Amino acid sequence: MIIKIAEIEEEVVFSGIICADRFKSDYENVDFFGPVEYSLKIGRSDKRLSVKGHVQCSLNLLCARCLESFRYEIDSDIDLQLLPREMAPTDIDLELERDELDVRYYDQDEIDLTELIEEEVILNIPMRAICKEDCKGLCEKCGGNKNLNECKCESGRDTRMAQLLRSYLEEEGDGHGGSQEKAIKVKKG
Ligand SMILES: [Zn+2]
Ligand SMILES: [Zn+2]
Secondary structure, three states: OEEEHHHOOOEEEEEEEEOOHHHHOOOOOEEEEEEEEEEEEEEEEOOEEEEEEEEEEEEEEEOOOOOOEEEEEEEEEEEEEEEEHHHOOOOHHHHHHHHHOOEEEEOOOEEEHHHHHHHHHHHOOOOOOOOOOOOOOEOOOOOOEOOOOOOOOOOOOOOHHHHHHHHHHHHHHOOOOHHHHOOOOOOOO
16 A cells, blocks of 8 residues: 655544455465554654554464464554655664654655554564463473373473473573564464
């Protein structure tokens, strides 16, 4: 969805849905439930645009611990500034400063809203998702899903110390993409 900057009069709200088919092939083990919904308010002051609103969709992801699929909701707030490319700073310090304000640049007096929405969705897909905080994962010996039933494999040998050590190691392993998990609600479906 290409929007001509000149056609935006002060403030416009764009809302609707985008079919998620276009995203599907890009991600392994990620399925979308239904379309991506968006509602974005674009304000213009000369060549400077502000984009505020939110993007929502439901995904079907595979849990990194137990390998079961689960429903994952993305409901992300967008708040960014768009400036024409020629206003991009060349000074590295300025560039860093602008990064903090979430500034993007557009070319040729138009913006692609779909691209913006797609980017927001991608940023919010966790690299390593878990179905629930206390997912017990798979048994290292028999491969059974320990959320469904406790197998007998480790009985008698699983001391409190071993549990602590294992959860510590798992915490360490969860570091990947952790920052992307912050503002997202996980809903079991
Ligand atoms: Zn799990
Ligand atoms: Zn087992």
